[in-house]
Amino acid sequence: MGEPLNVGIIGVGAISAQYLANLPRLPQLRLVAVADLDLARAEAVAAEHPGVRACSVDELLADPTVDTVLNLTIPAAHASIALRAIAAGKDVYGEKPLAATTAEARQVLDAAAAAGVRVGCAPDTVLGTGIQTARRAIDDGLIGTPFAATATMVTPGHERWHPNPDFYYAAGGGPLLDMGPYYVTALVTLLGPVTRVAGAASRLRSTRTIGSGARKGESVPVSIDTHVAGILTHESRAISTLLMSFDAVATTAAPIEVHGDAGSLAVPDPNGFQGTVRHFALGSDDWTDLPVSAGYRDSGRGFGLADLADTPPDAEPRAGGRLAFHVLDVLESVLRSAASGQAERVGSTAERPAAVPLS
Structure with missing residues (x-):
């Protein structure tokens, strides 16, 4: 260096x-x-x-x-x-x-x-030990051939804590564009790029009430869908099911689950850098915690920029623009599909980023 x-x-x-x-x-x-x-x-x-x-x-x-x-x-x-x-x-x-x-x-x-x-x-959260340990388990064949995944993020709405939540409920906002980048970037890191999507969306309310700050009690208009579901078909033929909601109250689902023919993984929150990866092997009786095996230890926001600094000038960084473009393309495609009722081809692609060794 x-x-x-x-x-x-x-x-x-x-x-x-x-x-x-x-x-x-x-x-x-x-x-x-x-x-x-x-x-x-x-x-x-x-x-x-x-x-x-x-x-x-x-x-x-x-x-x-x-x-x-x-x-x-x-x-x-x-x-x-x-x-x-x-x-x-x-x-x-x-x-x-x-x-x-x-x-x-x-x-x-x-x-x-x-x-x-x-x-x-960003997000460079996928470079931390949480997602990278899951990536290592998949690459090592711990769950056999991965064929499916789920990604779930639910919250009853950011207006409950954010003093100025208007932008979450206007064009360009909503749960998919706000939180989807973390989940879809993780899915691409784990399973590779997406080629086709189908989406559906809804909204429960036309207004939201601010719950904190100087504007507490004020109503905010909702002009976008606040509950979005998607089916993502990866180039690898794995199929991911995506659920992003500002309407649901809670869930017991792992943020991400990946299923293979020899086992399943419960993957920690992709909006964080750490977390425990859990493994359920075919024929076993319960989940077991996997030891940390890959990723930047004790990482945080900025590690993606440091990774760019370490990347040769002629190579794409792990948290690179091509990956970010592909993720945005996937998100837009889900929303177009939800609006049209028709499945959408994803026009872009991106290489699955290189794995991060434990460091």
């Missing part, structure tokens, strides 16, 4: 705290600048991190000492900031999704290819 990448963060909202906590642990990365539309907020962050300067977005993008832009803006701004960073000759790594739409995401990937810079994108 050579000199660390100089990183500039654009957008220092709530999610930035997790990145700021982890970047000092990653020798491949050196945080040098932070920017936000609210300069005072950027200045407050810089004051807590010696050697980091606060600046405007324009100043950060123009700064030749910044090698990589960590794009932590709101989803609607992901593409525009990424395109500006690419135009400035910088690598870019962003929070999920890669862009608000696949059309915008394609512009980002095409611009990066033309400029010779790299694109990475």
Whole structure:
């Protein structure tokens, strides 16, 4: 490894705290600048991190000492900031999704290819020991031939705790686009890319009531479906069943289950980096916990950017733009299918990312 990448963060909202906590642990990365539309907020962050300067977005993008832009803006701004960073000759790594739409995401990937810079994108949770231990078990043949999976995320709604939940219930929101990237990225990591989907969707209520903060008691209009189900057919011929809901109260299902002809796995929450993988072998009487066998130990947000820094320039990082594009394409395809009532072919593909050895 050579000199660390100089990183500039654009957008220092709530999610930035997790990145700021982890970047000092990653020798491949050196945080040098932070920017936000609210300069005072950027200045407050810089004051807590010696050697980091606060600046405007324009100043950060123009700064030749910044090698990589960590794009932590709101989803609607992901593409525009990424395109500006690419135009400035910088690598870019962003929070999920890669862009608000696949059309915008394609512009980002095409611009990066033309400029010779790299694109990475969250979620990097799949690089932790939880998903990677499950990946190792599948690759080692512990469950035989995998042929099915389920992915389940239910919550009665973010308005119960979020003081400004409006965007969850407007175009671009909803359970599939909000939480689906974690689950579908994990499914692609475990079982490979998706070729075909069928979807269905519904909504229970036309309004939601905010449960906390200054707007407690205020009603928020719901303009999108809040319960989405999908059937994903993988290139490997495995079939995954996806359930993402802002309507259901609770579930006893594992976040992800993978079934093979010789056993089954219960996989931990893909919105986290750790967790216990459980195995039920054909002919056994109960579940057993698998020892941690792969993935970055004690990892957190930012490890995907560090992985990009370690990846040769001519190779795709594990949390790369192509994977993020494919995941977004799958999610959009499920929603189109739900609207039309017809199954959809997924136009994109992505290589199954390389496994992460235990480290």
